[in-house]
Amino acid sequence: MLEPLRGMLADVVAAVEKYHVQMWEAIGETFVMVGIATLAALLLGLPLGTLLYLCRPGQRFQNRWFFALLNGLVNVIRSFPFLLFVVFMIPVTRWIVGTSLGTLAASVPLAFVAVVYYSRLVEQALLDIPRGIIESAVSMGATKLQLIYKFLLVEARSGLVVGMTTSIISFISYSTVMGIVGGGGIGDFAIRYGYQRYETVIMVVTIVIMIILVQSIQLTGNWISRLIDKR
Amino acid sequence: MLHEREGCSILTLHGVSKGYGPSRQRVQAVHPLSLNIRQGDIHGIIGASGAGKSTLLRLMNRLEDPDEGAVLLDGVDLMQMKEPELREARRSIGMIFQHFHLLGNKTVAKNIAIPLELAKLDKRERSNRVLECLGMVGLLDKAEQYPAQLSGGQKQRVAIARALANRPKVLLCDEPTSALDPHTTNEVLEVLRTINQTFGLTIIIVTHELEVIRSICHRVSMMENGKLLRTLEVDSAGLAQAAELFSGAFVRNKGDEPFA
Numbered sequence: 168m169l170e171p172l173r174g175m176l177a178d179v180v181a182a183v184e185k186y187h188v189q190m191w192e193a194i195g196e197t198f199v200m201v202g203i204a205t206l207a208a209l210l211l212g213l214p215l216g217t218l219l220y221l222c223r224p225g226q227r228f229q230n231r232w233f234f235a236l237l238n239g240l241v242n243v244i245r246s247f248p249f250l251l252f253v254v255f256m257i258p259v260t261r262w263i264v265g266t267s268l269g270t271l272a273a274s275v276p277l278a279f280v281a282v283v284y285y286s287r288l289v290e291q292a293l294l295d296i297p298r299g300i301i302e303s304a305v306s307m308g309a310t311k312l313q314l315i316y317k318f319l320l321v322e323a324r325s326g327l328v329v330g331m332t333t334s335i336i337s338f339i340s341y342s343t344v345m346g347i348v349g350g351g352g353i354g355d356f357a358i359r360y361g362y363q364r365y366e367t368v369i370m371v372v373t374i375v376i377m378i379i380l381v382q383s384i385q386l387t388g389n390w391i392s393r394l395i396d397k398r
Numbered sequence: 399m400l401h402e403r404e405g406c407s408i409l410t411l412h413g414v415s416k417g418y419g420p421s422r423q424r425v426q427a428v429h430p431l432s433l434n435i436r437q438g439d440i441h442g443i444i445g446a447s448g449a450g451k452s453t454l455l456r457l458m459n460r461l462e463d464p465d466e467g468a469v470l471l472d473g474v475d476l477m478q479m480k481e482p483e484l485r486e487a488r489r490s491i492g493m494i495f496q497h498f499h500l501l502g503n504k505t506v507a508k509n510i511a512i513p514l515e516l517a518k519l520d521k522r523e524r525s526n527r528v529l530e531c532l533g534m535v536g537l538l539d540k541a542e543q544y545p546a547q548l549s550g551g552q553k554q555r556v557a558i559a560r561a562l563a564n565r566p567k568v569l570l571c572d573e574p575t576s577a578l579d580p581h582t583t584n585e586v587l588e589v590l591r592t593i594n595q596t597f598g599l600t601i602i603i604v605t606h607e608l609e610v611i612r613s614i615c616h617r618v619s620m621m622e623n624g625k626l627l628r629t630l631e632v633d634s635a636g637l638a639q640a641a642e643l644f645s646g647a648f649v650r651n652k653g654d655e656p657f658a
Contacts, residue, residue, distance in 0.1 A: 297499065303493070303495060306493040307493075307512065308487075308488040308489040310485065317512060317516075318501065321504065322501055397502060397546065398544075
């Protein structure tokens with residue numbers, strides 16, 4: 168009964184031995200793309216989501232036109248099928264990083280999508296806090312900036328972590344199509360070696376790696392969000 | 399004792415009104431009215447839900463901007479102030495709410511420290527003042543707990559301590575006991591009474607419970623449909639009149655709030 172299992176294991180070892188250099192390189196590329204996207208989401212998606220929340224009609228600081236503008240922009244970017252967006256963004260990418268090919272270039276459209284994707288989850292996390300918090304902050308004489316970082320972000324922090332976890336997992340998934348602009352990454356590796364060269368074992372190994380990666384990100388995210396939620 | 403306070407008002411509303419919505423279906427939450435709050439009083443504002451009492455309270459620190467009129471705190475008109483001045487003024491107007499609005503992710507001590515941080519006190523001054531305020535509401539032993547670990551009455555006492563941190567001239571209370579059971583209601587009212595007696599702090603309480611008026615208020619204003627019906631001294635004659643007017647208001651409004 169153990170014989171076929173041992174045979175499979177041998178196949179896996181052989182495949183990994185044959186391609187481990189390329190595989191590590193691909194994993195590295197995925198980390199670069201997802202890392203840049205995550206950073207962009209934090210630095211720009213967080214403020215964008217906060218603005219969406221504050222300007223929302225019905226909120227204390229509502230601003231219909233500004234909200235319509237931001238909301239429209241986010242919706243437009245999110246309506247693109249991601250693959251099309253990558254192609255559509257080629258001129259912008261070339262303008263920003265000087266080339267439209269490679270891992271760095273592939274990070275540009277991914278970062279754009281990351282910012283708008285996370286901003287929606289930030290908006291949602293903020294909407295989950297009781298509205299009276301804003302009123303109490305204003306009654307204490309808080310400025311808008313103080314309202315944001317001393318009240319809203321403090322109360323929403325576990326939701327923000329959950330949102331970031333979901334986002335990172337989506338970024339990994341998005342990053343798998345980056346072969347189209349030579350971005351590489353684990354998805355591209357699976358397609359080129361596993362699919363196009365009929366190395367089914369490599370395909371399976373890649374999928375298992377992805378599963379482990381996603382599981383550990385989700386578990387870590389859940390753990391952190393529970394740790395910092397005192398409500 | 400009440401007569402000594404006559405004429406010495408800390409907060410005055412002068413011809414203020416507030417409406418919502420576009421001109422055609424405009425709802426007048428507060429019709430033009432004037433009101434004097436005497437220094438050192440506990441002043442109740444009572445009325446059914448929708449009577450405009452919470453809106454009236456929010457005009458006092460400009461959480462809502464009145465459409466017209468003047469809001470004088472210690473003789474200074476809040477309506478003439480620009481944002482930075484107004485923020486400064488709001489630090490001398492404490493406010494507590496029906497649902498407390500404490501930050502669940504901060505400890506009790508950190509919650510009370512927030513207004514002090516906003517006022518840019520340094521760390522040592524902050525922690526001293528936090529302890530003083532915790533002492534005033536009798537919760538020194540809860541400093542390092544989170545609000546989720548406290549009872550409703552304790553949460554409201556933390557909110558009171560937070561509102562007192564910057565040594566306000568007045569304390570605005572928006573239905574402070576409406577989310578509490580009768581026992582914890584008394585606990586909170588007792589704290590408010592003690593603070594009023596010890597520091598002479600002026601307290602304004604919006605409520606729909608006549609019992610709150612009866613137990614701690616010096617004067618009471620009755621509101622109905624956005625209008626100020628009358629302001630009375632809370633003595634036996636005043637209470638009787640208030641009860642009568644108040645029940646009348648409920649009947650006229652077909653009020654469905656529990657009559658406490």
